[in-house]
Amino acid sequence: MSDITANSASGAPRKGSLLVQDGRTQRRNAAERRFQIYGMIAVSVAVLALIFLLTSIVRNGIGAFSQTFITLDVVLAEDKLDKTGNRDRDEMAKVSTFGYAPLITAAIEDRIAAEGIEIEGLSKPVDLISKQAAADLRDFVLANTDRVGETVEFQFLASGRIDGYYKGRVTMASAELDSNVTPQQLMLADALKDTGALERTFNWGFITSPDASENRPEASGLGVAILGSLYMMIVVLVLALPIGVAASIYLEEFAPKNRLTDLIEVNISNLAAVPSIVFGILGLAIFINFAGLPQSAPIVGGLVLTLMTLPTIIIATRASLKSVPPSIREAALGVGASKMQTVFHHVLPLAAPGILTGTIIGLAQALGETAPLLLIGMVAFVREYPGAPPEGFFDPASALPVQIYNWTTRSDPAFVERASGAIIVLLVFLLLMNLIAIILRRRFERRW
Amino acid sequence: MNDIKISASGVDVFYGDTHAIKNVSVEIEGNTVTAFIGPSGCGKSTFLRCLNRMNDTIDIARVTGSILLDGEDIYDAKVDPVQLRAKVGMVFQKPNPFPKSIYDNIAYGPRIHGLARNKAELDEIVEKSLRRGAIWEEVKDRLDQPGTGLSGGQQQRLCIARAIATEPEVLLMDEPCSALDPIATAQVEELIDELRQQYSVVIVTHSMQQAARVSQKTAFFHLGDLVEYGETGHIFTNPEDSRTESYITGRIG
Amino acid sequence: MNDIKISASGVDVFYGDTHAIKNVSVEIEGNTVTAFIGPSGCGKSTFLRCLNRMNDTIDIARVTGSILLDGEDIYDAKVDPVQLRAKVGMVFQKPNPFPKSIYDNIAYGPRIHGLARNKAELDEIVEKSLRRGAIWEEVKDRLDQPGTGLSGGQQQRLCIARAIATEPEVLLMDEPCSALDPIATAQVEELIDELRQQYSVVIVTHSMQQAARVSQKTAFFHLGDLVEYGETGHIFTNPEDSRTESYITGRIG
Amino acid sequence: MPLIWLIAIILVLAAVGFVMGRSRAVASAGGDARVLHSLPSYYGWNVALTVITPAFGLLVLWLLVQPLWIESRVSSQLPDSAISDTSTRGLVMSDVRRVSEGLEALDAPLLASERAVDEAFLSDLRNRLGAAGVALGSDISPEVFVAARSYRSLSSWGETLMSVAVLLAALGGFGVSYLVTNKDFRARNTVERGILTVLILAASIAILTTVGLVFSMLFEARNFFAAHSWQDFFFGTKWAPDFRGNSELAILPLLWGTLYISFIALLVAVPVGLFAAIYLSEYATSRVRSVAKPAIEVLAGIPTIVYGLFALITVGPMLRDYFALPLGLGQSSSSVLTAGVVMGIMLIPFVSSLSDDIINAVPQAMRDGSYGLGATQSETIRQVVVPAALPGIVGAILLAASRAIGETMIVVLGAGAAAAQFDRGLGELVNPFEAMTTVTVKIVSQLTGDTDFSSPETLVAFALGLSLFTITLGLNVLALWIVRRYREQYE
Amino acid sequence: ARDQVQVAGSSTVLPYASIVAEAFGENFDFPTPVVESGGSSAGLKRFCEGVGENTIDIANASRKIREGEVAACADAGVTDIIEVRIGYDGIVFASQIDGPAFTSFTEDHWYMALAEQVFMDGEMKDNPFTMWNEVDSSLPAAEIQAFIPGTKHGTREVFEEKVLLVGCEASGAVEGMMSAGLSEDDAEDACMSVRTDGRSVDIDGDYTETLARIDANSNGVGVFGLAFYENNTDKLKVATMSGVAPSTETISTGEYPVSRPLYFYIKAAHIGVIPGLKEFAQFFVADEIAGPDGPLAQYGLVSDPVLSETQMMIEAEETMSSGS
Numbered sequence A: 001m002s003d004i005t006a007n008s009a010s011g012a013p014r015k016g017s018l019l020v021q022d023g024r025t026q027r028r029n030a031a032e033r034r035f036q037i038y039g040m041i042a043v044s045v046a047v048l049a050l051i052f053l054l055t056s057i058v059r060n061g062i063g064a065f066s067q068t069f070i071t072l073d074v075v076l077a078e079d080k081l082d083k084t085g086n087r088d089r090d091e092m093a094k095v096s097t098f099g100y101a102p103l104i105t106a107a108i109e110d111r112i113a114a115e116g117i118e119i120e121g122l123s124k125p126v127d128l129i130s131k132q133a134a135a136d137l138r139d140f141v142l143a144n145t146d147r148v149g150e151t152v153e154f155q156f157l158a159s160g161r162i163d164g165y166y167k168g169r170v171t172m173a174s175a176e177l178d179s180n181v182t183p184q185q186l187m188l189a190d191a192l193k194d195t196g197a198l199e200r201t202f203n204w205g206f207i208t209s210p211d212a213s214e215n216r217p218e219a220s221g222l223g224v225a226i227l228g229s230l231y232m233m234i235v236v237l238v239l240a241l242p243i244g245v246a247a248s249i250y251l252e253e254f255a256p257k258n259r260l261t262d263l264i265e266v267n268i269s270n271l272a273a274v275p276s277i278v279f280g281i282l283g284l285a286i287f288i289n290f291a292g293l294p295q296s297a298p299i300v301g302g303l304v305l306t307l308m309t310l311p312t313i314i315i316a317t318r319a320s321l322k323s324v325p326p327s328i329r330e331a332a333l334g335v336g337a338s339k340m341q342t343v344f345h346h347v348l349p350l351a352a353p354g355i356l357t358g359t360i361i362g363l364a365q366a367l368g369e370t371a372p373l374l375l376i377g378m379v380a381f382v383r384e385y386p387g388a389p390p391e392g393f394f395d396p397a398s399a400l401p402v403q404i405y406n407w408t409t410r411s412d413p414a415f416v417e418r419a420s421g422a423i424i425v426l427l428v429f430l431l432l433m434n435l436i437a438i439i440l441r442r443r444f445e446r447r448w
Numbered sequence B, C: 001m002n003d004i005k006i007s008a009s010g011v012d013v014f015y016g017d018t019h020a021i022k023n024v025s026v027e028i029e030g031n032t033v034t035a036f037i038g039p040s041g042c043g044k045s046t047f048l049r050c051l052n053r054m055n056d057t058i059d060i061a062r063v064t065g066s067i068l069l070d071g072e073d074i075y076d077a078k079v080d081p082v083q084l085r086a087k088v089g090m091v092f093q094k095p096n097p098f099p100k101s102i103y104d105n106i107a108y109g110p111r112i113h114g115l116a117r118n119k120a121e122l123d124e125i126v127e128k129s130l131r132r133g134a135i136w137e138e139v140k141d142r143l144d145q146p147g148t149g150l151s152g153g154q155q156q157r158l159c160i161a162r163a164i165a166t167e168p169e170v171l172l173m174d175e176p177c178s179a180l181d182p183i184a185t186a187q188v189e190e191l192i193d194e195l196r197q198q199y200s201v202v203i204v205t206h207s208m209q210q211a212a213r214v215s216q217k218t219a220f221f222h223l224g225d226l227v228e229y230g231e232t233g234h235i236f237t238n239p240e241d242s243r244t245e246s247y248i249t250g251r252i253g
Numbered sequence D: 001m002p003l004i005w006l007i008a009i010i011l012v013l014a015a016v017g018f019v020m021g022r023s024r025a026v027a028s029a030g031g032d033a034r035v036l037h038s039l040p041s042y043y044g045w046n047v048a049l050t051v052i053t054p055a056f057g058l059l060v061l062w063l064l065v066q067p068l069w070i071e072s073r074v075s076s077q078l079p080d081s082a083i084s085d086t087s088t089r090g091l092v093m094s095d096v097r098r099v100s101e102g103l104e105a106l107d108a109p110l111l112a113s114e115r116a117v118d119e120a121f122l123s124d125l126r127n128r129l130g131a132a133g134v135a136l137g138s139d140i141s142p143e144v145f146v147a148a149r150s151y152r153s154l155s156s157w158g159e160t161l162m163s164v165a166v167l168l169a170a171l172g173g174f175g176v177s178y179l180v181t182n183k184d185f186r187a188r189n190t191v192e193r194g195i196l197t198v199l200i201l202a203a204s205i206a207i208l209t210t211v212g213l214v215f216s217m218l219f220e221a222r223n224f225f226a227a228h229s230w231q232d233f234f235f236g237t238k239w240a241p242d243f244r245g246n247s248e249l250a251i252l253p254l255l256w257g258t259l260y261i262s263f264i265a266l267l268v269a270v271p272v273g274l275f276a277a278i279y280l281s282e283y284a285t286s287r288v289r290s291v292a293k294p295a296i297e298v299l300a301g302i303p304t305i306v307y308g309l310f311a312l313i314t315v316g317p318m319l320r321d322y323f324a325l326p327l328g329l330g331q332s333s334s335s336v337l338t339a340g341v342v343m344g345i346m347l348i349p350f351v352s353s354l355s356d357d358i359i360n361a362v363p364q365a366m367r368d369g370s371y372g373l374g375a376t377q378s379e380t381i382r383q384v385v386v387p388a389a390l391p392g393i394v395g396a397i398l399l400a401a402s403r404a405i406g407e408t409m410i411v412v413l414g415a416g417a418a419a420a421q422f423d424r425g426l427g428e429l430v431n432p433f434e435a436m437t438t439v440t441v442k443i444v445s446q447l448t449g450d451t452d453f454s455s456p457e458t459l460v461a462f463a464l465g466l467s468l469f470t471i472t473l474g475l476n477v478l479a480l481w482i483v484r485r486y487r488e489q490y491e
Numbered sequence E: 001a002r003d004q005v006q007v008a009g010s011s012t013v014l015p016y017a018s019i020v021a022e023a024f025g026e027n028f029d030f031p032t033p034v035v036e037s038g039g040s041s042a043g044l045k046r047f048c049e050g051v052g053e054n055t056i057d058i059a060n061a062s063r064k065i066r067e068g069e070v071a072a073c074a075d076a077g078v079t080d081i082i083e084v085r086i087g088y089d090g091i092v093f094a095s096q097i098d099g100p101a102f103t104s105f106t107e108d109h110w111y112m113a114l115a116e117q118v119f120m121d122g123e124m125k126d127n128p129f130t131m132w133n134e135v136d137s138s139l140p141a142a143e144i145q146a147f148i149p150g151t152k153h154g155t156r157e158v159f160e161e162k163v164l165l166v167g168c169e170a171s172g173a174v175e176g177m178m179s180a181g182l183s184e185d186d187a188e189d190a191c192m193s194v195r196t197d198g199r200s201v202d203i204d205g206d207y208t209e210t211l212a213r214i215d216a217n218s219n220g221v222g223v224f225g226l227a228f229y230e231n232n233t234d235k236l237k238v239a240t241m242s243g244v245a246p247s248t249e250t251i252s253t254g255e256y257p258v259s260r261p262l263y264f265y266i267k268a269a270h271i272g273v274i275p276g277l278k279e280f281a282q283f284f285v286a287d288e289i290a291g292p293d294g295p296l297a298q299y300g301l302v303s304d305p306v307l308s309e310t311q312m313m314i315e316a317e318e319t320m321s322s323g324s
């Protein structure tokens, strides 16, 4: 027993009060505390980064959800819109939007005169109105040919700079330097606001409208992009999750363990490292050039993103399958379950949290990815809504990340706000999409 | 004399390079309880797991030799291990309940084998199995609670109940009473005796008394060899091999 | 008469709504082997786990009452369970070797407690512990192989060796011999007797013989109650409670 | 019959087959399901699957082959005179298809072959088609109309024939599988073989993807090496593409940037992610965990452009003003460190969420074993839990590394677009405040750039892609080998 | 079958193309064309993939199609290509509005400030300048920090040839180098190689990135498109080049030297197959769109003085081979 005493002497003295920590225990507990603090720091770093990013996104983007409108009475002059006077729609369609612009100019000038607003040096008051206005007016007239000749009250979008003025993006000082707006126009806007002609309201158009060109940031919306992303995510979810899980089950549970399956395993991890744009190259070659699917279509986008997401899901699924203790498998096999039954009844449910995590991360990546869509034609300016499924999968569409990317590259500063607004929409979309997975994952989590 | 149920000949098992079972041949009879005894680590579990091909699940394990069940080679490529395991049930040395409810633990086997036509029948099977496993009284009020929340001995009996719920023709039991008190042990032994009327039972045990009590045949393993196999009475009273004698009398471990 | 090492009074344990230990008070002496006996599921493991606060790791478990080790309340907020567990070691009912090499399994405790100054000392501790755990001969050539690749009984002895490698003052052993053959059991019992010279040992066992052989004190649990506690000889020859008597003579389970 | 109906009929047939197969099996066992080889539902599935598999197989095949066949029939009937010099047969055929699609929407009499195909009829037809929503690029020529009409009739024939054939296949499958159904039939094995086939097919998609990726790059990469020396590409030290040709296109500077930036990103993501995972799975209350884990996952879903701008506007200038300038390490706001740190933040959830799940799956008995020896929680985690979870954690880290290698936007905005300068000395190469760029960035920029698309400056993207693929393959082999060595399998 | 016109290519042309597409969709019964971005070369590559519905109809390019590309196109069966020049893109030099007074540059300022090596005292030396006023005392005393288009951008080529090379010649460096024994080609290459010590930063992204970098760096001077500048006159201060201020007028007259033509290319074979293709092309170059008072010019396009020729060419479907 002498060596025990020796040990005690060399190591921690073992006799002693529980209430008093000996030196070594203190050190170990300090290490423990440090370890736990590292953990807290790690979580806080992640959460703080998230909060920082989110607040900056929200601060920049919340403005996109409201928009300034100007209400005007427009005289639908017959001599301009329907020279023949027989209200033939096809005839009237010959008048292009350029023909409608003067009506709007007249409307705002009339309004200024009627309100008795006088601003020295005011030029081109029509610049207050979005360029979208003519198109809206034309659509209205062509849909209601009988109202030509009447005076109609219309709510027009205000132009981007005027809208920016009320969101703090444009100031009198900046307008001085700005070639697209003058301080006088801002004063006019204030005057119109006082009369109630100008107001700022919630902007449904941001969520429902299609994209608009660079001339009209105020009219641009996410309608097409949301549909496109939705269609793509449906494809990805329907394909990537089952294929990914099936492939992992085969590789982890059934495949013989040999060089070939090692190769496959390495290969799949390697696929995860392939830059996403390369999947676009593949998609162009296979789905468009070889299989003849249409360009710019969500189905192709979905397929490409599926291929891109598969490795993520497979890696996560295999890791979780691996972590299920063999004793569970033995128990099932021992009562005469087949391997297939063992996997589907016992192993898979226990691996579910990891599978769902892989899916959440994979979908997050797929939802946010632009580069692979570049080569299959989805990084595009698309104004037509895709149809309802299933045909809609084959119609051209845009996607949320594409819209964000496009808007951040546009020159008009009004698009910065819209890009951030689109990011908010994307994140909400992501959370909604993942909500089920997150809830399911919590249900499946258990320790044994 | 009973029919031969399982006939193993020249079985060798390797774990990687470790030679765990060395050229073992043994014939296990129907309607008989066969006890495997031997010092810890001698290969009892390993050999037992050969009999229903549970060693298939261990990557590094390699089995050679032939094992016939009712005259059919169970290692034949055509044999479906699933069917085999349905016939040859197993209670593992370490209790391994599913992380499911107690009810589902028992009902699982009958469900996948279609032993019950309806819920009532299934309930009946579950109750009967739990009763036979001598655990019904303890769990009857908590059938919906997880099997993993039971005490060690309860888990062991749960696993016994689970194994008999599928009505296997041969039941392999690896130290089924190791965590049981004398009464529970006696109940399980009674069960074994009852099972013997219809089936074969192979039991691994470290208790000579238990082997003597329940088994008709005994096999003594030592360092991977089957040293002696014969009538239990004979082995315990009149062992032929000196190692057997030493073991029984408690001189080698 | 030895000193009181552990003194529990009015201990209750709940698993959720299950009342697993009911107002148990017991005093465990130093340099003594105390046996906990009782039917399966009566709360032996639960109570044992209270003594080194292993129940802390079970979310739904709730312990009330006071347990003093050397006069200090182990549930005191100031008490560090880590230091407690270093003093009060444990061998679990289900062998749970780490998925590491056999060597690392044993060396783990000494390493974290800094019991060895260098590799040679550590080697020495490992060898000595394995020897005392009666498993050295079987594993000395495969120290670098995983502890999970051992047989059931080997794993059990590995876990015993692992627990004694850290030299705890009190050793809690939950059915340490359940998977062991008689020889190995005898060796472990010898170890227990040897440990008693310096430390306290609490052992859960289902074998009355074992309890009688190794323990000086015996506590009999039944359905969560501590029915009787006293000198082993006394309990086995002259139990006061009828339940104790029934259990010992094999009439209740 | 519309396709959707055909599919619906097959599905209904499968459902019927399921029920009937099931009951036939039970009946063959005399009502006692226990006598059956397999569970009754397996017999049902067997019939259902043998209805669905051949029918859908045939359907898909037919849908693929029929248009090709009709196309070639009709196209061969189309006289050469119908094809103008600027056009091609293929383009005229797409007009034919469009017209024939339109015809489907119009009245049947238009299709009658005895109708005169004159000018007036055709221009009227164009209007009618326009009204039906089929816009045409030009007037319909008589040849095109005739071809479209025969296209239409052939395809309606084909469709009818297809419906019949597919239904026959479904019924055939039904019959055969129904007949073999009896109590000794190994239905489970059959169904499971079917499922296994599906699993294998799913796994082979991953392989096919690889093959596809390699082949889609191989051809163009070969063109690149035909136009540019491979020695320069692999062993050169300068990346300087030039519109006038004579570019220096060496992979080494880009590779260095890739490795350096990824390394820094992992230096941030791995410790933070791992500690976050450990904290969430071992220390945090389940309430904290249930909020924090999905919240951290949001980091993976924020579009990379946001991170890029974060790097460009916030992190870059900050690192420059507070570190690089005071330390005299450069004056660039784009730097390896900026991109690495920001990318690291994006990668946190890749490490943390997956590792958290794996750590959580380590059996409690392992932890108990360690606590029982007097280990602290952190010792238990570091020495028992994490090693046991290692394969999964390594998988998660590899996934993060993969993302780091594949990322563009953060690098462009954070680290710039200029390749590492090998000729400026080691100091600048290892200076984390230097601007650098990665292989992936250059793949994207060369593909989307303005250089001639058949010039080496553009084609180099494919060579870069292929090389990167090979290099990461090597790294993955290494990782697999390491995991194999250190794997600890618990029970 | 595809109903809408499909356009891909240059990101410089994208804003113009989308303005036109939007107006086209509003005023015609054809669906709005889909306009993809992704770069001139990527667009042309897609364009040259072949004829047929699943290839694009129009490729936008901020440069002329090259010989090799025409050949590649022809190999894939794309033989009849109509080339349409829509106008010019002006390239301007601008800095933070509150930054140092960078108001006028000459080409040789840029050469001296950005060249890898400069010709001084009769020999080529590594560029020693770190401040603009070292280059020319009329320039502000600010650190040299230029944000120029990366090598992926066509604008870089224009910058090199129309600014650096011109400046190099003007400063007499070419002569000097040639007299020091360099061949003319080598001398020109030397003129156009940009220093890599971090004073000049390549921008592979868009002008928004250049703007953000200038925002973060008050000494920065950046290269922008005229259209981009005109939308951000409140943040940027533009500099004259050799005394000429950039504007649509000065560029279209050729006074302001740095500009480049913008094009789109039509697949003639698709005309008559894809509904609205020809109408779109005609609409694009119509006076009311691409003329000096049209929305494109308003946005910043320098309209083509000879637009009517282009209109006639489209009307006649004149392809490149048949045209020139």
Ligand SMILES: Nc1ncnc2c1ncn2[C@@H]1O[C@H](COP(=O)(O)OP(=O)(O)OP(=O)(O)O)[C@@H](O)[C@H]1O
Residues within 6 Å of the ligand: B148, B149, B150, B151, B152, B153, B154, B179, C015, C018, C020, C038, C039, C040, C041, C042, C043, C044, C045, C046, C047, C058, C060, C093
């Ligand atoms: N984790 C748990 N959750 C819920 N109930 C539990 C849990 N662990 C044990 N129990 C219950 O508490 C009671 C006491 O269990 P304990 O494990 O202490 O019994 P034991 O005396 O050790 O029995 P055995 O001899 O079978 O191991 C039993 O009824 C058991 O079902």
Ligand SMILES: Nc1ncnc2c1ncn2[C@@H]1O[C@H](COP(=O)(O)OP(=O)(O)OP(=O)(O)O)[C@@H](O)[C@H]1O
Residues within 6 Å of the ligand: B015, B018, B020, B039, B040, B041, B042, B043, B044, B045, B046, B047, B058, B093, C148, C149, C150, C151, C152, C153, C154, C179
């Ligand atoms: N998975 C494994 N990998 C490597 N060796 C193993 C494995 N399982 C068992 N062994 C070794 O094979 C031999 C026989 O083991 P087995 O489990 O059959 O013993 P046993 O007779 O059941 O012992 P016990 O009574 O202790 O359970 C032992 O030496 C053991 O260490």
Ligand SMILES: [Mg+2]
Residues within 6 Å of the ligand: B044, B045, B046, B093, B174, C151, C152, C153
């Ligand atoms: Mg065993």
Ligand SMILES: [Mg+2]
Residues within 6 Å of the ligand: B151, B152, B153, C044, C045, C046, C093, C174
């Ligand atoms: Mg217990």
Ligand SMILES: O=P([O-])([O-])[O-]
Residues within 6 Å of the ligand: D449, D450, E009, E010, E011, E012, E013, E038, E039, E040, E041, E061, E062, E152, E153, E154, E155
């Ligand atoms: O996109 P660009 O080709 O115009 O640079």
